Amino acid sequence: MRIKTFSKKQGQILRFIEQPEITLICDGAVRSGKTVSMILAYMIWAMSHFDRTNFAICGKTVRSAERNILMPLQSIEGLPYCLEYKVSKSILTVRCGKIENYFYLFGGKDESSYMLIQGLTLAGVLFDEVALMPRSFVDQAIARTLTYSNRKLWFNCNPEGPQHWFNQEWVLKAKERGARHLHFLMDDNPAMTPEGIEEAKKEFSGVFYDRYILGLWVLAEGRIYDMFDKTKHVVAAPPGPCTQYYISMDYGTQNPTAMLLWGKCGGVWYMLREYYYSGRDQKAQKTDEQYYAELVKLAGDPPIRAVIVDPSAASMIATIRQHGQFMVRPADNAVLDGIRVTATALSSGKIKICECCANALEELPGYVWDDKAAQRGEDKPLKINDHAMDALRYFSMEVFGRPNPGPITIGG
Ligand SMILES: Nc1ncnc2c1ncn2[C@@H]1O[C@H](COP(=O)(O)OP(=O)(O)OP(=O)(O)O)[C@@H](O)[C@H]1O
């Protein structure tokens, strides 16, 4: 990576190296140039003030720290440092002349990181995507720095809900804590062209737009798919023949089972038909074999590329496999990623729903964020009548989701 210039905002991160404050907080939009300028400033600060000293670089997991922080750092052209990374120990040794320092990579969500960080004394910690880490890990890492009077803490993240612990404890208390707070937007990244920014804006909608594009700590409240509009999204039938087909399935033994048949026509995916059964309402449970018979009926004649099934439905997955007719894939059940990807597909008109899919159409407007969870700082859908919604998510993740989705990969 060639860095020719820094934006004014990124320059403020670099100036933090010589400023007296201990803490820097950078929050805001995705791809706004937070991580790359922060890791660079962190390295320059560490190398110019310390020798043979330990530091921490924390990501959501060690792997994401390697991918999102270490790899971009290694690719920056013209750095005056020699970087040597030991994968087995997750330690990066940085040398410049006779000076050398050690950067331990940790994952806030990795169990093993808790144990390892407890044994260290650190002069600084960089938390990349801190809002994805548990507070206990962050507190533990900070405690390891207390013996250094010239320590520095570097935080960056995309916003979550306003009640999120990091917003409450650090962003809102930045002044009180004497921390520097910088808010980033995509304009603050010199590598983002106006076209690139426009493209990025199309990737998000609803609460995700407010958080990842506008960089605001806003509540996920009300309808989840508030972009759903009957006049735009509901059709009698696709305008022509479909070329590819999928079925997605949410499976319940006590709870209802929902199956959705999908067909692609002219770049748009249509929810063509649905199957919905509630054993509780009908006062009769169905066996996996009976559900399989319904799946065959729903599929009809066209070739189905895959049946995407609720990953916890091991017995159903096994039953479908035994019959050998359909390719089965356990769904990616990352709930927030699935909602984000579905919201984007609805906004950009890539998903439409045929009017015969009555249960899905009934669930859509009633699929709402859980207010109580939001007050605790967690984003979750309210778990009522969400079976077709789960099947919708599974489909979206399969067709529109990217590998390793999440805020970190959004930033690439
Ligand atoms: N000054 C710069 N010069 C050249 N490229 C840059 C510069 N700043 C950022 N970039 C590039 O822009 C992309 C996004 O930057 P970065 O990953 O730092 O953003 P981010 O704010 O951390 O995003 P996210 O919130 O999604 O993690 C990266 O590919 C990075 O290399």
Ligand SMILES: [Mg+2]
């Ligand atoms: Mg980043």
